[in-house]
Amino acid sequence: MSAKPNIAINGAGPVGALLALMLAKRGYAIDLFESRPDSRQTNIYQGKSINLALSDRGWKALNAVGIDQEIRDNAIPMYRRVMHDLAGNLTTQPYGQEGQAIWSVSRSGINEQLITLAEQQDKVRVHFSHRLTQYNFDNNTALYLNDANQQINHQTDIMFGADGAFSKVRRLMQELPKQRISYSLQYMPTSYIELSIPAGENGEHQLDKNALHIWPRKDFMLIALSNPDGSFTCTLFMDLEGPLSFSSLQDKSQVSDFFHQYFADAMGLLENPVEQFMAKAAAPLCLVHIYPWVVNDAVALIGDAAHAMVPFYGQGMNCGFEDCRVLAELVDQYEDNWPEILAAYQLERKENGDAIIELAKRNFTEMSDKAGDANFLLRKKIEAE
Numbered sequence: 245m246s247a248k249p250n251i252a253i254n255g256a257g258p259v260g261a262l263l264a265l266m267l268a269k270r271g272y273a274i275d276l277f278e279s280r281p282d283s284r285q286t287n288i289y290q291g292k293s294i295n296l297a298l299s300d301r302g303w304k305a306l307n308a309v310g311i312d313q314e315i316r317d318n319a320i321p322m323y324r325r326v327m328h329d330l331a332g333n334l335t336t337q338p339y340g341q342e343g344q345a346i347w348s349v350s351r352s353g354i355n356e357q358l359i360t361l362a363e364q365q366d367k368v369r370v371h372f373s374h375r376l377t378q379y380n381f382d383n384n385t386a387l388y389l390n391d392a393n394q395q396i397n398h399q400t401d402i403m404f405g406a407d408g409a410f411s412k413v414r415r416l417m418q419e420l421p422k423q424r425i426s427y428s429l430q431y432m433p434t435s436y437i438e439l440s441i442p443a444g445e446n447g448e449h450q451l452d453k454n455a456l457h458i459w460p461r462k463d464f465m466l467i468a469l470s471n472p473d474g475s476f477t478c479t480l481f482m483d484l485e486g487p488l489s490f491s492s493l494q495d496k497s498q499v500s501d502f503f504h505q506y507f508a509d510a511m512g513l514l515e516n517p518v519e520q521f522m523a524k525a526a527a528p529l530c531l532v533h534i535y536p537w538v539v540n541d542a543v544a545l546i547g548d549a550a551h552a553m554v555p556f557y558g559q560g561m562n563c564g565f566e567d568c569r570v571l572a573e574l575v576d577q578y579e580d581n582w583p584e585i586l587a588a589y590q591l592e593r594k595e596n597g598d599a600i601i602e603l604a605k606r607n608f609t610e611m612s613d614k615a616g617d618a619n620f621l622l623r624k625k626i627e628a629e
């Protein structure tokens with residue numbers, strides 16, 4: 245292997261794009277492959293983009309590569325969470341000390357911004373509409389299928405699987421005969437759909453834009469995060485099956501009763517919630533545990549591919565960004581010795597990934613139940629005083 249090996253990254257989600265940028269800045273030639281077309285040209289996200297909370301862990305990684313201010317220009321600080329009870333009363337809890345915040349960013353927006361920043365590096369080549377189908381681990385050759393159904397071979401030295409919760413790189417790793425790979429993918433009972441609150445008549449936000457809004461209803465909840473255009477992206481989390489669930493609400497009148505009963509104060513704001521609910525398939529949430537993250541000193545997992553988690557702690561992308569930052573620091577420390585870099589990366593990140601997966605799982609109860617519990621709120625207030 246030459247001093248600066250060629251690196252391929254499968255998956256140009258937020259984590260793959262940031263990784264490409266970080267490694268290119270360290271002089272590596274990067275081929276970044278993405279199965280989807282370029283969303284900046286095709287609008288594939290229109291009407292279905294989620295919002296993410298970007299917090300300290302993520303900012304630290306963006307700061308390390310010098311792009312935090314550019315990302316912040318399109319982000320909105322959320323200094324507090326605002327709980328909406330059944331009667332429409334509001335309770336506020338700050339997210340930290342004066343001035344501290346988590347930040348609302350659109351997933352598609354930050355993803356596109358990171359791809360653009362990566363592309364501006366001479367050493368990054370982005371290949372859209374390239375879907376990984378096979379990988380030869382003996383000679384590190386990936387097989388891609390492009391949108392014209394052509395097969396393309398790409399030989400590399402190092403390959404990162406940054407291809408998300410259902411990672412193809414991970415699945416191919418698992419098929420290796422001599423590897424002992426421990427793996428679990430656990431679907432949660434909770435699923436989600438996206439809804440939206442449009443901007444008011446004059447383009448204004450119809451709720452406090454500097455807050456993360458939560459309608460906690462114990463077994464399910466609605467949340468809303470603001471967008472710069474005056475709208476809010478909302479997510480309804482609820483069990484897929486059960487007495488009150490996505491499956492139990494079958495017709496329009498049931499859905500309408502459900503929204504009026506549980507989210508009365510949001511009803512005047514949400515854009516066609518009943519029609520949206522009926523039209524959308526609830527998306528799954530899952531947890532992924534896998535070990536090892538690295539095989540043959542050459543193929544490694546990063547981001548959701550290594551540690552998909554539920555979104556209730558707002559840390560999935562943040563944790564993936566932290567993977568990138570730690571990896572880049574190890575590249576500096578081990579000076580291009582990739583077997584050492586990857587071994588140290590796995591050692592440092594696996595334990596932390598597992599810890600955050602567990603914290604995220606537990607935080608569903610905190611958000612959907614305790615956040616709206618009067619005794620819990622009182623206890624928090626006393627603790628703070």
Ligand code: FAD
Pocket residue numbers: 254255256257258259260277278279280294295296297298351374375376377406407408409411412436479546547548549555557558559560561562563564
């Ligand atoms: P992904 O975003 O999944 O990107 C993977 C990329 O790989 C995709 O572009 C995909 O098209 C591509 N790909 C897949 N297969 C192939 C293939 N075979 N060949 C080539 N390319 C391929 N995180 C937070 O930090 N804060 C939050 O507030 C937050 N809220 C969330 C809310 C919801 C409802 C959900 C579902 C998630 C939330 N997350 C949040 C988690 C966050 O979205 C993920 O952790 C993050 O997107 C992971 O980034 P990634 O780049 O690792 O994977």
